[in-house]
Amino acid sequence: MMSNQAAKEIQAKKNMPKKWQGLKPARFAKYRSWINSGTPGICGTYCSAVMVHDAVLQKYKKSLDKDTLLAGLLTVVDEFLPYKGTFFWDVQHGLKALLKDIPDWSVKSGLITEKIVPALLDRPNPVPVIVGTTRLFNSKYKNHWVVVYAYGYNEDGKLFYKAYDNHGRYQAILPASQTIGCVWLEERKNN
Secondary structure (H helix, E strand, O other): OOOHHHHHHHHHHHOOOOOOEEOOHHHHHHHHHOOOOOOOOOHHHHHHHHHHHHHHHHHHOOOOOHHHHHHHHHHHOOOOOOOOOOOHHHHHHHHHHHHOOOOOEEEEEEOOHHHHHHHHHOOOOOOOEEEEEOHHHOOOOOOEEEEEEEEEEOOOOOEEEEEEOOOOOOOEEEEHHHEEEEEEEEEOOOO
16 A cells, blocks of 8 residues: 555655656756855755856856856855845846846846746747745745746646756756746847
8 A cells, every 4th residue: 555655655646747858968967066055055055056057068168166156156146235135126136237247148136937947948048047936925936036947837737847956856847836026148149
């Protein structure tokens, strides 16, 4: 006889999307060692670092130093304003501050991830998106930031995201209904 926990796990797997749109997980495998293990966590900084590292790697085939990126972004993302936690405007501010002298990208943000994320990942050149999860919407991550690179709908039409979660997982799956707020880099056309 199967335990209730095992039955729940089997049901949860059956309710996952069978097909994913967007970027391939292999592109984000290198970030599984980028683990946010401090207390309090600095998930906004980690996600911003992954976003910038990935953008530079894709455009210029250059790998930026992880520790330098994290140290620089920490001061303009998680430590910039004197309150605990990180909101989407903190992530947006940090990326804008880092990229202010680099004309290649502009920083964009929005609130409704269910509309924005699929549109960004359906483009001919999809881009990853930093997405906020929230305790308010019953996220197991509580208030947290992840880098979403793929999305899919399950058989019931429920939207899910596949993401790097900065806790050592690069193929985390989370319901879009538990998210709010997102930030992404838009490549400027004149470059």
